[in-house]
Amino acid sequence: MEFKDYYKVLGVPRDAPQEVIKKAYRRLARKFHPDVSKESDAEARFKEVSEAYEVLQDPEKRQAYDQLGANWKQGQDFRPPPGWEWQGGGRGAGADAAFSEFFESLFGHGRDPFADFGGFRRASAPRKGQDQTVTTTITLEDAFHGATRNLRLQTRVTDGNGQQRLEPRQLRVRIPAGVTQGQQIRLSGQGQPGVGGGARGDLYLEINIAPHKQYRLEGRDIHLDLPVTPWEAALGCKLQVPTLGGWIDMTVPAGAQNGKRFRLKGRGLPGKPPGDQYVTLQLMTPPADTEKAKALYRRMRDEMPLNPRESLRV
Template sequence: MEYKDYYKILGVERSAEEADIKKAYRKLAAKHHPDKPTGDETKFKEINEAYEVLGDKEKRQMYDQLGPNYHNGQNFQPPPGYEEMFGGFGGFGGAQGGAGASGFSDFFDSLFGGGFQQQGGFGGGHQTYQQKGEDQSVKVLVSLEEAVHGVEKSLTIQMPMPTRQGGFSHQPKSLKVRIPAGVKQGSRIRLTGQGMPGYGGGPNGDLFLEVDLQNHPLFKVDGDDVLLNLPLTPWEAALGTKVEVPTLKGKVSMNIPAGTQSGAKLRIKGRGLGKADKAGNQYVLIQIHTPPAESDEAKAFYEKMAETLPFNPRHHF
């Protein structure tokens, strides 16, 4: 059985990262597609077979486990126990010469038992190879209010499109998308068919929007929870009070217990991020602000306090 060096076919090192493999595949596939003047049907099929394996984490791992025998070329033999280990993927005895019924080589079919979709076209028995377009991922900036309530956004993204010269150029693409209520940092929204065009009439890839939450002047995000610093005067903290506290879902009235200390953490349940039934909480962090002693009267007042309320917060030092 002829061994196929998929790394050599794509022109990448065996240690290549996933992004480098994808980049090499795109360039070669665009150059050798049969529908193009520079196309080479045999080469195109070979390129797609290589990417079918190296572009898939599990298949690549299995392929790499062929071990040191990969350099044996035409005399390739799988390592002992390989067929028993991966027999569910077709074994090594099912294909004899030529391309398998799937359109891939007998080497691929015997390893994976897979198939590459073919459809007739152009008459005279010519085969048009169809492949789904590449998925794309872009980040979309979303405010905290939009994340909580949902919003419709108009976006213009730069989409890589294949050129007739075999390369890629970035072209603007305008979209109207609905950001659902309850999204969080890193949430992914799938837009089916909005990715790169397929080859040979194959379906378009998908576009994934990755939510990137915008910084807010009042709130900070901690997972599903929202944090708010709440300034209080010394007398409000000492005597207790009721204050209006802003949240992403409107203001709420909060009781501040008498004797509240700076750094205390109070909870408002269900006012964080996420879907309504599983939303996080808002935590209010108390910060006691002391008025400045900028006048003689203010200084006298503080001196009177020191005399009337002797208090040493460092007594435990």
């Protein structure tokens, strides 16, 4: 039978994290879905993509598949190594797909002499531990300055009788300045323990940046709405503006309108290049809550006539 290079099918590297594999599958599944695709081989390609994702999205199946080695190429003649059998979980996302002979030969039913460890095994070969992904929430200030976090993790260990259990452990990690929303930080060798002397897996720390009460984050850029008075905007002024790095002076030119935006270069999140901060003027109108204030507004109406809707005339 022909060997199936599932990484090549999805167009991802062998060390791709789960999120990258998921995105690649969704993109290709939409492209080749028989109900929408106009490709002549859409149905076959859709089944091939579904089969690849069925294996690579499942940590146990992926780990078993990876043990075959990286030297096999798509289409090469292949036979499962002697003594290799699968007794892991059933099918997942692609359960309704008609999978290939290659898939069935690897993940069909059979007795697994190493069932205590789960899945597709070879007794003499050490296996790398599973990768882990955990999410931590930080503030925008943490993203700007960098931060330290203590993570509480669950590690799977196997005792002398082959019984598995979860043990808690703590890990202190440094989050570098300039991380962005959704970014994953790879911590090599901090995942699950290996089997048979294999190396530990990796830990992927996914960053979630909490919403801020006055700033909005877009990539590395920071956005701020800055309240100003009508006379500050009309006459021009110099104002102090808050940034994540401290207060700075900013000049508002005379005649500035509501919604005018200013760019403070390099005042966003650190990086190469760093982000910028964008400041948008927000005119605040004083209340006409006294007779004196009302009289002043009437005087402005009479002495400074303005029709702001003139451009709307047909």
